[in-house]
Amino acid sequence: MNIPLADIVTILPELIVIGMACLLLVLDPITPKSKKDLLAWASLGALAVCVIMILGSFGGRVMAFSDLVVVDGYASFWKLLLCLVSGMTILLSMTYLKEEHIDLAEFYGFILLALVGMMVMVSGADLLVIYLGIELMSITLYIMVGFKRFEARSIESSAKYFVLGAFSSGILLYGISLLFGVAGSTRLSEIASTMNDQSLSDPLVLISLMLIIVGFGFKVAAVPFHMWTPDVYQGAPTSVTAFMAVASKAASFAAFLRVLLEAFGGLKPNWTGMILVLCLLTVALGNLVAIVQTNVKRMLAYSSIAHAGYALIGLVVAGWIGTEAGVSARGVSSLMLYLAIYSFMTLGAFSMVAILRNGGLEGEELNDFTGLAKRHKGGAFLMMVFMVSLAGIPPTAGFIGKFYLFMAAVNAGLAWLAVIGLVFAAISAFYYLRVVMVMYMREPSSEQELTTRLALSPSVSVVLACAIAGVVLLGIFPGPLVSVADLSTLPVK
Amino acid sequence: MEVPISFYLVLSGLVFLIGLVGVLIRRNIIIILLSIELMLNATNINFVAFSSYLGNLSGQVFVFFALTVAAAEVAVGLAIIIALYRHSASINIDDFRMLKW
Incomplete structure (x- = not known):
């Protein structure tokens, strides 16, 4: 069997990352403890090469492996974001893993493996490829969540994630199998061409569409399929939580969007309603339950659920019947913009939680942030900016993201949806600003002054600098990112 | 005599439902794992049945991938x-209540 060289070149970024991941797994046991950082730098190097290659091929649309894989602007946009986020997670982990005494270089290998899964997901043009990408990502994440294997909480969350993750993959796969029966193929384009007016009421198509939405709903943590999120996010090592909240969510959204628009583009009347219900439930429940949380990590987990709800607004706009193609495309691009901005602010917030130490433990309770501004002016200020941005207050990037989403909704004639989004964004300001209030207005007890500290290091500083730069610069000059997102949006039929 | 496709669909639907209900109501985590396997195998029945019905081999290719992924998943699980x-010292999911609301 011959594989054309052109096909190999198309997936070269993935091959580099997976090669590096395998190399790390082999090198980890034979590397002395003091040299583990070298392996992290090596994986960052591989990511840098990858980013350059993706940038080099940005813009075109190439199909490879007899239409199994597509590399278009949409895929490249997500791949760049995912590589960036993975690089930041690796930098954060270099310090975090040492603080937690779990500094094994195989961790970086797992990050790269999960990254390959995500990159495959976003450039899959066939349900088989997308499924394999999802599984590679999920199985790796199950392991990473339980990485603190001597800690009962971490293992418990890993088991929960495994059971629900495998369950949701099973549901997704069953949907794919029914769809294969109807369409006779798993290619997204061929599925789209077999869908016609009759399929709108074909029970088999409806069931498979529903199962696929449920499967992806689990992956993006949309209510009512979110039950695993708070537990897993709280129990997992914080750098893994950051990675999951940002990268796995972005990749799942990317694949979800591509499947719905490219394969089910003709069935919009069937799925827009379902997505709208998911969207409303997610925004409402995520924001309301976040209010009662006293653990910052868990609060951020609910906040990530709420943000998934906002992002779903973009999907509703893209699928809304009777909107012009331009407006629908705006829905897609505003979703991409929103998730890119969300990545920076959420990664920043989780990084702060990861480096705030209370004795030998993570300072993840709201109490641990008490009076942080007195001791670490810089750290408290960064956390404040991330919180303000998550709440969507100008001039931060969080505002820009919400602005474009709500504008897209208004243009599609969904002004009421934008209003609901605004109301819940106002509610969310309460729990985000509570963290700021605790940091700036409360006096720390003398005992706390002794035990809590920030585990700062050069690599963490780079992560925080990247995150804050993203939040502030995108808030003031959103133009370039907006035009990139507009350029790389999916063609909406 | 050829077995009609609907028979296979009903079979796989039943197996899938047994798995689904098993995940939701059983408390032993090993049984839950087995129920998930049932769901995945129901999928495989579907793929093979459709593949033979449509005369399209790609369904069977999908089964190979699904089996391999399921094996990897079980190993990690x-x-x-x-x-x-x-x-x-327990595999009853009711005992794992460290993390909750």
């Missing part, structure tokens, strides 16, 4: 369950 058992 069992490892997690063993780690869990070492901590709590």
